[in-house]
Amino acid sequence: MKLQDLLKNIQPVEIAGDVETEVTGVNIDSRKIKDSHLFVAMKGTQVDGHKFIPKAIELGAKSILCEDMPEEKVEGVTYVKVESTEDAVGKVATLFYGDPSKKLKLVGVTGTNGKTTIATLLYNMFRKFGHKCGLLSTVCNYIEDEAIPADHTTPDPIELNLLLSKMVEAGCEYAFMECSSHAIAQKRIGGLTFTGGIFTNLTRDHLDYHKTFENYRNAKKAFFDGLPKSAFAITNADDKNGMIMVQNTKATIKTYSTRSMADFKARILECHFGGMYLDVDGREVGVQFIGKFNVSNLLAVYGTAIMLGKKPEDVLVVLSTLHSVNGRLEPIQSPEGYTAIVDYAHTPDALENVLNAIHEVLNGKGEVITVCGAGGNRDKGKRPLMAQEAVKQSDKVIITSDNPRFEEPQDIINDMLAGLNEQQMKKVISIVDRKEAIRTACMMAKKGDVILVAGKGHEDYQEIKGVKHHFDDKEVIRGIFGINKK
Ligand SMILES: CC(=O)N[C@H]1[C@@H](OP(=O)(O)OP(=O)(O)OC[C@H]2O[C@@H](n3ccc(=O)[nH]c3=O)[C@H](O)[C@@H]2O)O[C@H](CO)[C@@H](O)[C@@H]1O[C@H](C)C(=O)N[C@@H](C)C(=O)N[C@H](CCC(=O)O)C(=O)O
Ligand SMILES: Nc1ncnc2c1ncn2[C@@H]1O[C@H](COP(=O)(O)OP(=O)(O)OP(=O)(O)O)[C@@H](O)[C@H]1O
Numbered sequence: 001m002k003l004q005d006l007l008k009n010i011q012p013v014e015i016a017g018d019v020e021t022e023v024t025g026v027n028i029d030s031r032k033i034k035d036s037h038l039f040v041a042m043k044g045t046q047v048d049g050h051k052f053i054p055k056a057i058e059l060g061a062k063s064i065l066c067e068d069m070p071e072e073k074v075e076g077v078t079y080v081k082v083e084s085t086e087d088a089v090g091k092v093a094t095l096f097y098g099d100p101s102k103k104l105k106l107v108g109v110t111g112t113n114g115k116t117t118i119a120t121l122l123y124n125m126f127r128k129f130g131h132k133c134g135l136l137s138t139v140c141n142y143i144e145d146e147a148i149p150a151d152h153t154t155p156d157p158i159e160l161n162l163l164l165s166k167m168v169e170a171g172c173e174y175a176f177m178e179c180s181s182h183a184i185a186q187k188r189i190g191g192l193t194f195t196g197g198i199f200t201n202l203t204r205d206h207l208d209y210h211k212t213f214e215n216y217r218n219a220k221k222a223f224f225d226g227l228p229k230s231a232f233a234i235t236n237a238d239d240k241n242g243m244i245m246v247q248n249t250k251a252t253i254k255t256y257s258t259r260s261m262a263d264f265k266a267r268i269l270e271c272h273f274g275g276m277y278l279d280v281d282g283r284e285v286g287v288q289f290i291g292k293f294n295v296s297n298l299l300a301v302y303g304t305a306i307m308l309g310k311k312p313e314d315v316l317v318v319l320s321t322l323h324s325v326n327g328r329l330e331p332i333q334s335p336e337g338y339t340a341i342v343d344y345a346h347t348p349d350a351l352e353n354v355l356n357a358i359h360e361v362l363n364g365k366g367e368v369i370t371v372c373g374a375g376g377n378r379d380k381g382k383r384p385l386m387a388q389e390a391v392k393q394s395d396k397v398i399i400t401s402d403n404p405r406f407e408e409p410q411d412i413i414n415d416m417l418a419g420l421n422e423q424q425m426k427k428v429i430s431i432v433d434r435k436e437a438i439r440t441a442c443m444m445a446k447k448g449d450v451i452l453v454a455g456k457g458h459e460d461y462q463e464i465k466g467v468k469h470h471f472d473d474k475e476v477i478r479g480i481f482g483i484n485k486k
């Protein structure tokens with residue numbers, strides 16, 4: 001492909017060199033550059049990618065997209081200066097990979113919690129309808145059956161377009177993806193054409209990165225602002241930011257609610273540990289999920305399927321066959337008659353919701369022991385709030401480590417404990433070693449009790465000082481229970 005063809009959707013400020021240059025790949029990371037690639041220099045949060053232009057050229061880059069023109073130019077290399085490489089990179093990557101999102105029905109999900117659940121359930125549902133599908137999610141990416149490990153909730157623009165182009169190649173008709181606030185703010189999804197967008201909810205997270213709640217909200221809103229007129233935007237009318245998200249969108253707005261009038265409505269008729277009976281728009285359906293928040297998630301899935309042209313009655317049949325997503329409210333029964341639940345709740349709001357869900361089912365008939373921690377090198381403000389939420393709805397709480405990353409595990413635990421008063425502290429113990437913490441909870445539990453092991457869900461590692469050690473909450477629990485498989 002010629003460099004010129006990749007510049008169609010951007011407005012260069014200055015070009016030095018030949019735009020007829022052949023481009024065989026596009027990269028934002030100099031370490032991945034191969035012969036005749038285009039290197040895009042990004043000003044990152046850690047380093048300025050412009051520093052790596054010489055390295056990229058050494059590895060074979062023949063064209064450079066940058067914000068600052070290097071003073072010394074290399075013969076035979078074409079330099080394209082733009083106002084913002086962050087704005088440009090998605091648009092360039094999209095063209096390089098043949099505009100794959102236009103060839104798919106691409107649906108993006110954003111919000112603080114529920115993205116993985118909704119995107120995965122849509123992928124499972126549309127496959128059950130017989131369509132070829134792709135999924136981009138925190139847990140794993142999929143092109144039909146082929147699993148491609150995910151490093152991020154939303155991949156960088158190059159990886160993202162590459163994966164979408166592979167989906168097109170594999171004959172996929174639909175792609176469902178999570179759009180994290182980081183990805184929207186960093187324009188990783190720039191240049192993509194969405195058929196639909198879903199908003200789940202907005203509570204605090206990632207304030208280390210976005211600084212203020214308003215910035216965080218605006219990052220999420222930017223996704224809806226950018227949807228085309230032909231798209232649909234499905235929003236959660238029960239969330240106080242639900243309507244704000246879509247106030248400037250050109251897309252067709254649809255709402256879902258478990259409480260008030262909306263385009264898609266549902267309420268719980270009955271619930272038990274195996275699932276719930278719901279009334280969805282006047283039709284009854286049994287689902288294999290628990291928790292009010294999952295009613296919202298299922299409504300988002302239902303509404304989206306209808307907006308994608310499916311009949312409500314057919315959607316409900318498939319909905320009743322779907323089951324919980326890896327590490328999301330996943331129950332494991334102990335031989336002693338108590339239940340351990342592994343969940344990915346890693347925000348105060350998610351903890352509150354998950355504990356609510358457990359109490360809805362437990363109905364006062366057993367105690368709740370919560371094992372949780374908070375990630376290192378991430379939003380510190382959420383730590384005391386997470387401890388408070390855990391204490392509010394548990395009989396006992398064991399504060400432990402999540403992924404300490406580069407922080408001292410005990411410091412993170414102390415930040416959590418700082419949120420508790422003397423009275424609350426009576427329910428709490430702290431154990432740095434996560435395995436020991438889970439083991440202790442299991443020793444405390446009696447028949448009929450529930451142990452919530454929160455924060456790591458599907459993760460099969462614990463990240464300590466830059467090293468990912470194998471660690472899997474479910475595996476640890478099964479080991480303690482003496483059962484090897486599900
Ligand atoms: C804070 C953040 O989001 N950082 C992301 C950002 O990197 P950055 O701006 O910090 O990059 P940098 O390290 O400063 O480097 C600047 C540029 O120099 C390049 N470089 C760097 C070194 C080198 O030798 N050569 C080179 O070319 C880099 O490739 C980059 O283009 O852009 C990169 C490419 O897209 C991301 O991989 C990186 O994710 C980091 C690793 C990360 O941990 N991100 C997390 C916070 C994240 O994105 N999380 C959300 C999920 C959140 C949620 O939903 O809960 C996600 O979508 O996963
Ligand atoms: N609609 C919801 N409202 C509130 N909490 C939810 C909702 N759906 C799921 N949760 C809780 O949040 C946790 C994370 O869910 P999920 O992985 O679907 O969210 P996510 O938005 O993809 O998170 P991440 O930002 O880490 O990618 C779940 O384990 C559950 O505890």
Ligand SMILES: N[C@H](CCC[C@H](N)C(=O)O)C(=O)O
Pocket residue numbers: 138153346374375376378402403455456459
């Ligand atoms: N996507 C979230 C995941 C957090 C999961 C939790 N286990 C942690 O490590 O903090 C983040 O990057 O903040």
Ligand SMILES: [Mg+2]
Pocket residue numbers: 115116137138139153178
């Ligand atoms: Mg996710």
